[in-house]
Amino acid sequence: NAGVTQTPKFQVLKTGQSMTLQCAQDMNHEYMSWYRQDPGMGLRLIHYSVGAGITDQGEVPNGYNVSRSTTEDFPLRLLSAAPSQTSVYFCATKKGAEAFFGQGTRLTVV
């Protein structure tokens, strides 16, 4: 079972560039979410989706867009990368009270 798969694992962007972080799951979970992890700040929710066609903002949504056209995929788009978006990004699904995380994407914006 693949679970939650994130690509790429590492990425370096220049300020102003755009990119999409991919997240795919094979567990048929309705709920998917994106977090960023920064030192000393834990995991903060960026955007989430409770099902295909439905998305909503989390705690830190500015500078990020999401869409959910299928149950399986939940891409995160950075429209114009900024150094403040340097972070480790985690995609997660949820079933009951348990969150299932991908391995993360380490993004550096220079």
Next chain:
Amino acid sequence: GQQLNQSPQSMFIQEGEDVSMNCTSSSIFNTWLWYKQDPGEGPVLLIALYKAGELTSNGRLTAQFGITRKDSFLNISASIPSDVGIYFCAGLTGNQFYFGTGTSLTVIP
């Protein structure tokens, strides 16, 4: 957003020692969870707590859901080198998790 304060921020212990960490919140949660993150990986669920006062064990790990529903603690007994990692508490409200800032654990053989 809701803030979870986790302490200590980091711990360096000798193999075989017991470890204790806790998490407090300004808000009430109906579910508390503890996750472990290994280097280069995503967090993995260790223990879930569903009722105030509940004490739950998973092997050498024991966690409790505080009576006020605003706190939780995690104990690890007889630590081993593979316990190394970052431990996160999380409170669950509806569909949203709120994570603590993490406790980094280093076990010295």
